[in-house]
Amino acid sequence: VQLQQSGPELEKPGASVKISCKASGYSFTGYNMNWVKQSNGKSLEWIGNIDPYYGGTSYNQKFKGKATLTVDKSSSTAYMQLKSLTSEDSAVYYCARNGSPYWYFDVWGAGTTVTVSS
């Protein structure tokens, strides 16, 4: 079971970025995919999740309008797009799965570093 994330991104303020998380070793549609933000080695914030089977999403109110979650079932890949980037969006972003009705994250990706700088 593995979640392989895309490489580091360097973006200018105001731009958008789309990062990916490719799942392997399990049934992609059988688990929700979550996204978690970690700023500068500090604590962890849940951004939201997506049910790859139905495509339904749930967002942390704090990240509504900032993050958009999608999936491509054909390639077992989840995506997160972040728009209108500011320096506050500079962070490591992890994908992590959870299986219903299990309310914890049992497998994590290695993380994608997004740096926003002019």
Added chain:
Amino acid sequence: QIVLTQSPAIMSASPGEKVTMTCSASSSVSYMHWYQQKSGTSPKRWIYDTSKLASGVPARFSGSGSGTSYSLTISSMEAEDAATYYCQQWSSNPPTFGSGTKLEIK
């Protein structure tokens, strides 16, 4: 949202010493989950459903608690246990994490 407060923020222990860290929730939660994170790596599920050890976690680790008070205990500290430990709840949305306890080896 439920706020999780971890204490202490930083602690150090000698090899063989017993270690206990706590996680206090602003409202009652049904379960608490714990993650271990070492520098430059992603978090790993460590203890789930309050007291169940994830695969590969040494038996010197244990978790306990209920309601608003939870703890993670190491019966005998080893050098490889040095890491940051985060608690997490999902009894209500959004799931939230504590600010972490950084455990260092003396």
